[in-house]
Amino acid sequence: MNQSLTTRRASNWIGEFDLQRWILKHIQYILIPIALTLFLIAWQTVVTLNRYPVYILPTPGNVAESWIASWQRGILPRHLGITLFEIALGFGIAFAFASTLGYVLAKSPLIEKIVSPYLVAAQAVPLVAIGPLIIIWIDTGIAQNALIAALIIFFPMLINTIVGVRSVREEYRALMRSYNASAWQVFTILEMPAALAVFFGCIRVGITLSVIGVIVVELMWADRGLGFLLNFATKSFDTPLVFATVITLSALALGLYIGVAIFERRIIRWRR
């Protein structure tokens, strides 16, 4: 009895299965691998036909080999870990300072008036130019890079915190006042959730920016991290390793972006 029911359902399902609709619905999941495969085939063909030496343009096979080898030898994981740690630390530092200062500035127009000219001026300084100074002042490599990452995301975060807190309409504050809510309650119940929505927008942009920032600094001055590995591979003409590192980097940036997006969806459930 039970069995016949399931078989009937299964046959029903197959009977109703519409290949054309299924393909249309999942078209992107089909097209992306196809495009990637075509690209890899074209790449392989170009290299084979022209007989480029490996240090000019390696084949996809060379790159994959190099990636696996350096992963297994622990080079890639180590430098990836360092870069990730720098970004995370930088993010944490920026978050702590930007949200605190942003809240204070949003709440006190007087302090904002005093501080904002300096903030605008500071924002105009190219951060890469500050790099050498930071290297003079701080001597651990990891802290240097984390600080650069922090500086890069600090301003967008600061501005967004101010906008977020200011975005709370006057009526909401009046309402909280009529409930006789304490300042702490206004902060936790009203301002923080309201600011969060604005805040996430900047984090998504900020996280990719900070990957770029950290890599640039590592390329120039560091003795570890993915940027350093890239530099090292280029200088030793290990082009497959250059490719492998770039792929890892892209994966890192993409992974962080997706991670933030998922986290955002979790927290801002009510938006959907």
Added chain:
Amino acid sequence: MEEGSQADRAYARVARVWQCPDAIFASGFILRRHARIGIPACPEIFAAGFFVMNNGTLIKIESVSKQYGAPRDGVLALREVSLDVRAGEFISLIGPSGCGKSTLLKMIGDLLAPSAGQITIDGHTPTEARRARKCGIVFQAPTLMEWRTITRNIALPLEIIGAPRAARDQRATELLDLIRLRDFAARYPRELSVGMQQQVAIARALAYRPTILLMDEPFGALDEMTRDRLGQELLTLWQRARVTIVFVTHSVAEAVLLSDRVAVFTPRPGHIGRVIEIDLPRPRSAETRNLARFVELVRAIRATLRELGAK
């Protein structure tokens, strides 16, 4: 009121049980409901029960003026407004835009301080009344927190008081039943129409059983049908919750249909030009609009508005 005296004995008994002498003075319905809900742990809610329900004056506004900005180049929004709001009544404030109706409402709710004059709420200052959570406020926009579910929005005032979870949920459910939106308890505001959101805002304002409901053009942003329906719902609610309602509107017909009295303002600087008694029978419904007396009152208020505006 005979019901009052009978009830008073019952509540005195409840008060003894709860060892809260103040409760003896509390108006009956509040205590009775509290006993049912079981929120004795919140003295603040009890404070709301201080009012004796009679037909005496609840809100006394004595030559109140409000000046925004500096004395010379500021805006004089209200000029020597005096008004007595009776306990339990439904009073509407009507007048041209910018005459200071919202300003007056905010001063009653202690969101603004008067520049001159005095407001007393059952003998207390507005600040004391606010601290005791005697006023519930409803704005023109629903002003719900979009990251909270409907239940959590309604329970917000109780959460701020520190009421226990169970009591909060129970009260929220009770209010959801009252506005007949129980199916939407776990939804987010975004999933409701503006009319429904406004009902939720009203329910929220009633959460800790305020004695006074201050409503600033609550139906102003709604279409006419929703507006009429919510007006009727509000009357039912008002009769069941027995709150005093101060209602700002710019619709003369709405004011006449809902109110016991209508206070007509002059243009800015606002001043109450006349207070008109609405002697229509209750309960009122859409049918009331067809009464000759209704039409007459609407016409009278329109004439008063014109007359005050011309001066």
